[in-house]
Amino acid sequence: MDDQQNSDKNNTSAKDRLSALWQVVSVPVAAVLLALLIGAVILAVSGANPIEAYAALLEGSFGSMAAFGRTLSKATPLIFSGLAVAFAFKAGLFNIGAQGQLLFGALASAVAGFAITGLPPFLHTTLSLLIGATAGALFAYIPGALKAYTGAHEVITTIMLNYVAINITDYITDGPLKDTANGNIVARTPEILDSAKIPYLGEIPAGFLLAILAVVVVWWILQRTTLGYEIRTVGLSPHAAKYAGMRVPFTIILTMVISGFLAGMGGAVETLGIVGRYQPGFNVGLGFDGITIALLGKTSPFGIIPAAILIGAMKAGASTMQFEAGVAKEITDVIQALILFFVTADMIVRKLIRSKTENGTGVTLSGWGQE
Amino acid sequence: MTEKIQKEENLALEVRHVTKRFPGVIANDDVSFSLKKGEIHALLGENGAGKSTLMNVVYGLYAQDEGEFLIDNKVVEINGPSDAINYGIGMVHQHFMLVPVFTVAENMILGSEVTKGTSLDLRRAKKEILEISEAYGLKVDPDALVENLPVGVQQRVEILKALYRNANILVLDEPTAVLTPQEAEDLFDVMRELTQKGVSIIFITHKLKEILNVADRVTVMRRGKVVGHTKPSETDAQGLATMMVGRDVLLQVEKTPAKPKEVVLEVNHLKINDERDIEVVKNVSFNVRAGEILGIAGIQGNGQTELIEALTGLRDAKSGEIHLSGEIIPFEKPRYLVEHGMGHVPEDRHKHGLVLAYNLADNTVLNTYYQKPFASKMMVRNDQAVLSNAIELIKRFDVRSPGAHVAAGTLSGGNQQKVIVAREFSRPLKVLIANQPTRGLDVGSIEYIHKEIIKMRDDGVGVIVISAELDEILSLSDRIAIMFRGEIVTIIDAESATREQLGLWMAGANPEMA
Ligand SMILES: Nc1ncnc2c1ncn2[C@@H]1O[C@H](COP(=O)(O)OP(=O)(O)OP(=O)(O)O)[C@@H](O)[C@H]1O
Numbered sequence: 068m069d070d071q072q073n074s075d076k077n078n079t080s081a082k083d084r085l086s087a088l089w090q091v092v093s094v095p096v097a098a099v100l101l102a103l104l105i106g107a108v109i110l111a112v113s114g115a116n117p118i119e120a121y122a123a124l125l126e127g128s129f130g131s132m133a134a135f136g137r138t139l140s141k142a143t144p145l146i147f148s149g150l151a152v153a154f155a156f157k158a159g160l161f162n163i164g165a166q167g168q169l170l171f172g173a174l175a176s177a178v179a180g181f182a183i184t185g186l187p188p189f190l191h192t193t194l195s196l197l198i199g200a201t202a203g204a205l206f207a208y209i210p211g212a213l214k215a216y217t218g219a220h221e222v223i224t225t226i227m228l229n230y231v232a233i234n235i236t237d238y239i240t241d242g243p244l245k246d247t248a249n250g251n252i253v254a255r256t257p258e259i260l261d262s263a264k265i266p267y268l269g270e271i272p273a274g275f276l277l278a279i280l281a282v283v284v285v286w287w288i289l290q291r292t293t294l295g296y297e298i299r300t301v302g303l304s305p306h307a308a309k310y311a312g313m314r315v316p317f318t319i320i321l322t323m324v325i326s327g328f329l330a331g332m333g334g335a336v337e338t339l340g341i342v343g344r345y346q347p348g349f350n351v352g353l354g355f356d357g358i359t360i361a362l363l364g365k366t367s368p369f370g371i372i373p374a375a376i377l378i379g380a381m382k383a384g385a386s387t388m389q390f391e392a393g394v395a396k397e398i399t400d401v402i403q404a405l406i407l408f409f410v411t412a413d414m415i416v417r418k419l420i421r422s423k424t425e426n427g428t429g430v431t432l433s434g435w436g437q438e
Numbered sequence: 439m440t441e442k443i444q445k446e447e448n449l450a451l452e453v454r455h456v457t458k459r460f461p462g463v464i465a466n467d468d469v470s471f472s473l474k475k476g477e478i479h480a481l482l483g484e485n486g487a488g489k490s491t492l493m494n495v496v497y498g499l500y501a502q503d504e505g506e507f508l509i510d511n512k513v514v515e516i517n518g519p520s521d522a523i524n525y526g527i528g529m530v531h532q533h534f535m536l537v538p539v540f541t542v543a544e545n546m547i548l549g550s551e552v553t554k555g556t557s558l559d560l561r562r563a564k565k566e567i568l569e570i571s572e573a574y575g576l577k578v579d580p581d582a583l584v585e586n587l588p589v590g591v592q593q594r595v596e597i598l599k600a601l602y603r604n605a606n607i608l609v610l611d612e613p614t615a616v617l618t619p620q621e622a623e624d625l626f627d628v629m630r631e632l633t634q635k636g637v638s639i640i641f642i643t644h645k646l647k648e649i650l651n652v653a654d655r656v657t658v659m660r661r662g663k664v665v666g667h668t669k670p671s672e673t674d675a676q677g678l679a680t681m682m683v684g685r686d687v688l689l690q691v692e693k694t695p696a697k698p699k700e701v702v703l704e705v706n707h708l709k710i711n712d713e714r715d716i717e718v719v720k721n722v723s724f725n726v727r728a729g730e731i732l733g734i735a736g737i738q739g740n741g742q743t744e745l746i747e748a749l750t751g752l753r754d755a756k757s758g759e760i761h762l763s764g765e766i767i768p769f770e771k772p773r774y775l776v777e778h779g780m781g782h783v784p785e786d787r788h789k790h791g792l793v794l795a796y797n798l799a800d801n802t803v804l805n806t807y808y809q810k811p812f813a814s815k816m817m818v819r820n821d822q823a824v825l826s827n828a829i830e831l832i833k834r835f836d837v838r839s840p841g842a843h844v845a846a847g848t849l850s851g852g853n854q855q856k857v858i859v860a861r862e863f864s865r866p867l868k869v870l871i872a873n874q875p876t877r878g879l880d881v882g883s884i885e886y887i888h889k890e891i892i893k894m895r896d897d898g899v900g901v902i903v904i905s906a907e908l909d910e911i912l913s914l915s916d917r918i919a920i921m922f923r924g925e926i927v928t929i930i931d932a933e934s935a936t937r938e939q940l941g942l943w944m945a946g947a948n949p950e951m952a
């Protein structure tokens with residue numbers, strides 16, 4: 068678990084480490100390959116040329132600097148939402164509500180982006196980001212507190228709160244904060260000021276660098292701080308956490324709040340970096356993708372980055388694929404769904420690639436929603 | 439040779455030259471071993487000697503690196519528990535593997551479901567279960583939820599589960615570790631009955647008396663290797679201990695009379711309700727002095743668990759007070775207790791004592807992780823300090839493991855216990871509460887931990903020891919409190935206590951009448 072703790076004589080050999088790494092990445096890698104394979108079969112059956120389609124997908128996502136930039140900007144909010152889900156998971160919490168928290172983050176940052184005037188660019192962006200993230204955090208406080216004080220399961224409450232978030236944001240953007248400029252009738256907020264926009268560094272969106280920073284900070288909190296130790300202990304064994312004198316309810320709430328903060332920031336970077344305003348429908352699915360990404364990344368902060376880039380690349384390349392290979396964009400959704408299916412059906416994948424658990428059942432890590 | 443042929447005919451299971459390696463350890467090193475039909479064969483060895491591993495290999499949970507198995511004199515391939523079950527092997531694990539929220543019947547058929555069409559035929563399963571339990575005198579209620587059953591009954595369910603699948607080779611990995619002496623006696627009766635019916639039993643235990651009592655033959659392991667065979671008729675407890683540890687072991691606790699000083703822990707009129715709001719601790723008062731050991735004796739379920747949980751901050755009390763070094767302690771604040779000099783070895787090491795997925799280093803700071811030198815004021819952890827502390831404790835308490843970086847879940851049961859003891863004993867303490875401190879430990883480790891407890895006492899710590907082993911209570915304690923139905927019926931001097939008398943009081947005899 069702690070890669071730095073090998074300084075006592077028993078230095079594990081390079082080979083042991085490699086095989087340990089393989090243990091971790093084998094399932095996600097196999098899941099992706101299997102999903103692509105089945106995707107290819109579906110393409111072939113529906114009369115398309117899978118090789119052509121995948122080549123176009125690749126070209127549209129990594130084929131040029133512009134394509135690569137597009138992939139990164141698609142990946143940016145996904146890193147945040149994946150991180151949000153993974154972070155909560157460390158405390159044993161399944162935050163399905165990342166979507167709702169992300170919506171509030173996106174809306175709140177949009178409001179800050181157009182309503183606050185007279186700030187210099189960097190300051191305005193930072194403030195809008197923080198306001199968005201805080202909105203997500205506050206919204207995540209609700210399921211956290213419900214879980215900590217009443218025991219209400221966060222899966223149920225966050226699913227329901229997602230609907231609350233969708234309806235409230237819809238109402239606000241079609242009512243009080245509706246954009247009325249130029250006779251607009253679409254439900255959306257006014258556009259944010261230029262001073263609030265997240266800039267691009269060449270083709271690379273600055274938000275992506277922020278996302279990487281967030282990954283490092285989350286990793287550091289989890290692995291290097293006492294708070295991270297408390298969160299992980301609560302996640303692995305609430306009883307041991309109580310014995311250890313940790314405040315279990317408090318830790319649960321705080322974890323949800325931080326998770327919501329990350330999801331909210333994901334919504335904010337989407338608004339401030341890409342969409343430029345809040346418009347319902349533009350952020351749909353980003354929070355749910357976070358679940359796929361968290362699982363694909365094995366809920367490890369650094370695992371989130373490649374997982375998010377992969378899903379981001381499929382989103383970025385989908386149009387090119389549609390255009391060049393004449394394949395419906397939606398095939399990427401199918402592939403993504405298959406990936407989710409295979410990572411969760413870990414056991415099936417293990418059987419298929421015959422990675423027999425040599426070490427047996429000595430350590431059982433706790434699963435979803437364990438009590 | 440006729441003798442050889444005859445020998446082969448009688449073997450239920452033969453293990454030949456089995457080697458099993460884990461990263462950094464050879465858990466089984468060229469182990470050979472044979473089980474005769476209808477015998478009780480005890481497997482004895484220190485914590486971490488490789489007993490559970492060997493049985494897990496036999497049961498197909500681990501794949502051996504080398505070696506083979508013969509069942510009924512034929513070489514067999516065991517690639518998983520389902521193969522083992524098909525060959526008639528049943529196993530009751532050191533740590534139970536029942537699903538707590540399932541009923542007895544549901545647990546029993548798990549993995550070998552009786553179906554009617556596509557639906558479970560629970561009715562038929564229940565009938566079969568009742569038949570088997572009748573036949574072997576193992577009484578259980580098929581409809582009871584497992585989580586509501588006492589451990590002794592859960593044990594029975596595990597055994598029934600194996601028998602339900604027609605096991606004729608039964609592996610019992612430390613089945614008596616969590617049983618009361620009476621439950622253990624009942625288990626031995628069942629075991630004898632089973633052998634009468636042709637079942638062969640491999641029996642793992644650290645309690646030498648039990649081996650002398652029920653085993654036909656004994657195989658002794660040390661550090662992964664088989665170091666000898668013997669029979670109860672050819673040896674005694676001391677002989678077995680020496681054989682397994684490789685040196686002479688003190689089976690008796692040596693201590694000087696206690697020199698009690700000021701009261702460090704005082705309990706006044708404590709009343710505790712359990713989850714069902716039933717009063718399980720009724721108006722209990724007692725105190726513990728610095729430099730003495732108070733033993734708490736009682737049959738499981740008489741309120742000791744709840745009393746200790748309240749004392750150690752894991753449970754709220756209805757009324758009453760607890761004073762630690764003269765100050766009233768808040769309930770349900772384990773951190774307050776840690777910071778005011780209380781050490782606690784919890785009863786359930788997997789539930790409270792350890793985080794199995796954490797490495798040993800992280801486990802050795804479970805309740806002090808935020809203190810200097812393990813973390814800075816800014817809540818940043820100091821891995822180097824945690825690690826060097828762990829390495830020192832591992833050495834001092836002789837925890838057998840490949841190092842501080844391995845997950846606690848990979849350690850043998852006894853070594854897991856030593857990690858907890860090491861953590862709790864290494865802090866400066868005023869009061870030590872040791873609940874089943876030597877459960878699952880080998881005689882060598884018991885000797886060591888008993889010495890440490892006595893040393894704690896002599897250094898002026900007030901100690902409470904709770905144990906299901908009356909012998910342990912008798913040999914460690916300076917005073918003994920007997921609990922019955924939520925009350926302390928009497929507190930006596932250990933000097934004047936006898937096993938028989940304690941047994942009577944624990945069963946409800948009135949001390950005033952004596
Ligand atoms: N899954 C595993 N991964 C790594 N090492 C393991 C694993 N299981 C056991 N070991 C190691 O193998 C050795 C033997 O352990 P085993 O559990 O067989 O001991 P044991 O004889 O049953 O001890 P005890 O009496 O304490 O239960 C120990 O050093 C242990 O750390």
Ligand SMILES: [Mg+2]
Binds near residue numbers: 490
């Ligand atoms: Mg064992």
